[in-house]
Amino acid sequence: MTTADGRTIGIIGGAGWLAGALLRPALAKSAVRADDVILSSRRPEVSGFEAWPSIRTTTDNAELARQADVVILSVRPEDLGGVEADLSGKLVISVMARMPMAEIARRFGCARMVRAMPNASAEQAQSFTPWHASAAVTAEDRAFVASFFGASGIAREVPNEPDIDYFTGLTGSGFAFPALMARAMIEHAIENGVAPDLADVAVRQLMLGAGTYVSVSTQNAAEIVKEFVDYGGTTAAGLTAMIDRGSDAVVKAGLDAAWKRARGG
Ligand SMILES: NC(=O)c1ccc[n+]([C@@H]2O[C@H](COP(=O)([O-])OP(=O)(O)OC[C@H]3O[C@@H](n4cnc5c(N)ncnc54)[C@H](OP(=O)(O)O)[C@@H]3O)[C@@H](O)[C@H]2O)c1
Numbered sequence: 001m002t003t004a005d006g007r008t009i010g011i012i013g014g015a016g017w018l019a020g021a022l023l024r025p026a027l028a029k030s031a032v033r034a035d036d037v038i039l040s041s042r043r044p045e046v047s048g049f050e051a052w053p054s055i056r057t058t059t060d061n062a063e064l065a066r067q068a069d070v071v072i073l074s075v076r077p078e079d080l081g082g083v084e085a086d087l088s089g090k091l092v093i094s095v096m097a098r099m100p101m102a103e104i105a106r107r108f109g110c111a112r113m114v115r116a117m118p119n120a121s122a123e124q125a126q127s128f129t130p131w132h133a134s135a136a137v138t139a140e141d142r143a144f145v146a147s148f149f150g151a152s153g154i155a156r157e158v159p160n161e162p163d164i165d166y167f168t169g170l171t172g173s174g175f176a177f178p179a180l181m182a183r184a185m186i187e188h189a190i191e192n193g194v195a196p197d198l199a200d201v202a203v204r205q206l207m208l209g210a211g212t213y214v215s216v217s218t219q220n221a222a223e224i225v226k227e228f229v230d231y232g233g234t235t236a237a238g239l240t241a242m243i244d245r246g247s248d249a250v251v252k253a254g255l256d257a258a259w260k261r262a263r264g265g
Contacts, residue, residue: 007091007144010068012061012083013075014039015046018095021123022074022152027052029125031151040064042082061085070144073104080107091141093131093148097168098262101134101161111136114145115164118152119174127153127174130167132160162263169258177254182207 009032011019019039026032027049034052046057058064065071065085073094075083080099087108094104094115101113116131129149133142142157149155158164182203189199214221228235 007069008036008038008067009070009072010038010040010064011072011074012040012064012085013073013079014057015041015043015048016074016076018118018120018122019072019074020048021120022095022118022127022149024048024123025125026148026151029151031147038064038067065090070141073099083107091137091144093145097172098165098264112141113137114141115161116145116149116155117164117167117172118149119172120176121174122152125152128167128171129153129155130158130164130171131155132158132164165262166259168262169255172262173258177251178207178211 011023013019014023014037023032023037027034027037034049035054037049037052037055039046039049039055039057040059040061041057042059044057044059049055061083062085065087068090070091070093071085071087073080073083073092073096075096077096077099080096085108087110090110091112091114092104092108092110094101094113095118097117099115101115104113105111111134113134114131114137116129118127118129121127122129127149129152131145131149133145137145146155146157158167185203185206186196186199189202190196194202214224217224219227225239229239230236
């Protein structure tokens with residue numbers, strides 16, 4: 001793909017799930033151009049880009065690095081040792097969890113680096129993607145990063161690299177934590193006699209309505225909860241019971257555990 005300023009970009013791990021989820025919205029919204037996309041993977045067959053036949057693929061990361069000005073690292077952290085490429089002089093964008101910039105610099109000899117943490121809603125263009133740039137990253141690099149990740153949701157630059165570890169737990173987990181709430185609600189409905197398929201569709205629609213409302217409301221989440229508690233109805237009875245049983249502490253304990261894991265704990 002060629003950026004607005006004419007640079008060529010390659011994605012190492014380009015056949016993977018996240019690479020496709022990020023790239024397809026970027027292509028669809030013309031944040032990048034297919035003609036110059038280079039994707040690498042271990043297997044020669046790459047699927048999911050049939051609508052963009054001019055995208056090139058390779059199994060040779062060194063060749064990708066020779067052709068690309070911007071290299072996106074999208075392999076699993078445990079597979080990074082198998083990536084051999086000279087990335088000195090490139091803008092290197094890592095979407096890998098638990099991989100510090102210092103380690104990427106040590107392995108690949110790069111200085112212009114961005115660490116970003118998209119989530120699994122990228123394919124629906126609903127990711128929240130924080131990103132942090134090293135000191136050597138230029139204004140043009142920043143513009144590309146904002147445009148690329150902005151195509152798959154909302155992207156925000158964050159001031160410190162440790163922020164990325166924090167957001168790995170908070171938003172990198174995507175819809176997993178809300179899904180836990182949905183699971184408990186569906187289980188409760190079934191335990192109380194609701195047919196499983198009816199419980200499933202009811203809670204799916206509830207989550208859609210909740211997500212839409214929370215995302216567009218002029219009230220923040222605390223104000224929404226307070227308003228329902230103050231109203232004093234059925235919802236207040238449920239919320240108060242959940243809060244009194246430690247719902248906030250349970251969620252925060254989960255976020256603490258995810259954050260600790262993201263820091264390498
Ligand atoms: N999935 C998410 O929601 C999410 C969210 C935030 C961050 N991340 C991060 O994104 C990264 C990728 O995750 P993913 O879910 O996309 O994993 P994935 O589907 O397993 O994709 C990883 C890809 O890397 C390729 N690969 C492995 N070693 C390679 C090598 N030496 N050269 C070229 N390609 C190689 C694999 O190719 P083969 O299939 O040919 O083996 C695979 O297609 C991870 O570091 C993860 O922490 C993921």
